[in-house]
Amino acid sequence: MANQPMIQLKDVTKVYDNGTVGLKDINLEIDKGEFVVVVGLSGAGKSTLLRSINRLQDISEGDILIDGKSITKAKGKDLRLIRRDIGMIFQSFNLVKRSSVLRNVLTGRVAYYPTWKTTFNLFSKEDKQKAYEALQRVDLADKVYTRADQLSGGQQQRVAIARVLTQNPKIILADEPTASLDPQTSRRVMHDLKMLNEEYGMTVLANLHSVELAREFGDRVIGVRAGQIVYDGKMSETPQSVFDDIYGGKKDVEMGAENE
């Protein structure tokens, strides 16, 4: 199918066990190669949206299709194969702190091996080469053997980006990738994410608190409030008033952060 969306949500609702409605009747289509930013106040449902897409949590109603296949209904091997096509970037980097940078990047390949092989550290020479090349792409080739916890926050996030590149997914979900970084470092990390989007055609969906970064890097913006999509449009056609509105009429650009 030529024009099939890369990510499709059909009437998706997520109600947590305690009754909190995380997502309410979401319908959304994201095409291959889009760079979409999700904005909204703390508690709006941004993380719930991302966690639902790769099924880190199950949804209550509806269906989510990844490149035409339902991740909602997938089981076993099918689920693993769909998940391999989805890379994740977290605010907290999620690196194995005491392992080398190279090892961390190599874990991007784990899903391509049967489990017993990775237990015995049998990554192929090709994969080591891939990992090294990914580190070159984020300018960290000189840190290959450095322990992850000896890097700065920005460098650690770029290792996570190299790991995603090594995984070679169709989609990258980034949950506030720059929330613990200073503005300049944030821009560098976003730049590397944009590189994966533009040069490798990976579809990116990123939750961001910073309107400034959203504007600079997003092609499309989705505004979320109380589990619903309240805005969806091209970034170039989105006036500042939309952001002011999503953030409750306040002008401060880093708003969501105040509630954490």
Ligand SMILES: Nc1ncnc2c1ncn2[C@@H]1O[C@H](COP(=O)(O)OP(=O)(O)OP(=O)(O)O)[C@@H](O)[C@H]1O
């Ligand atoms: N595991 C959970 N159990 C119950 N309620 C939850 C759970 N996780 C999230 N929620 C609730 O679901 C709603 C959406 O939360 P979510 O984490 O998606 O918000 P968010 O937009 O990512 O916020 P933030 O900007 O603070 O990260 C909130 O009301 C939150 O309290």
Ligand SMILES: [Mg+2]
């Ligand atoms: Mg969140």
